[in-house]
Amino acid sequence: DQQVKQNSPSLSVQEGRISILNCDYTNSMFDYFLWYKKYPAEGPTFLISISSIKDKNEDGRFTVFLNKSAKHLSLHIVPSQPGDSAVYFCAASEAGSARQLTFGSGTQLTVLP
């Protein structure tokens, strides 16, 4: 059973427009959420995170929104740039000593020039 789901395997956006990547989760014990970006032949790199006590976190062009009641988070990239083309993974973890990340299956973002 997938606890973290990214239902869109791919997304294409025009340069300069907004990219919105979505992620849903089922485990109500998750309290910390992260987004990672992965280029081909490289490991994922951390992008932005949000704690469940917040509903929004912003870092430059990247904003993550959390809707706890809907168990949904989204990553907004504004404006999108061709260098943003990558696979984006959302991840979540539960409070406690384990704090192991559970990853979604990823969304391939392509930003068209």
Add this chain to the structure above:
Amino acid sequence: EAGVTQSPTHLIKTRGQQATLRCSPISGHTSVYWYQQALGLGLQFLLWYDEGEERNRGNFPPRFSGRQFPNYSSELNVNALELEDSALYLCASSSRDRKNEFFGPGTRLTVL
């Protein structure tokens, strides 16, 4: 500061052989995680080591095993290789707060 390193970059084996993959975490990190990313799939959690102990393992058969050394580096061993073991194997490390994981570049394992 050096990031997470993995070796080898690529590994080609045949069915039934054994593969050993290595990972060195970021200095000061005590936790090491192993993930498998098969073609078209997301990151599947394999193993978590912390302070030399296996803390958790994902839904993989026992022929996937590993260990963590006193210097916190880690090995992943895959015995009796099968074709479907062909994947990118990613290692990540984290500090004691375990809020974020830093990934290495991965080892591409091909089983022929």
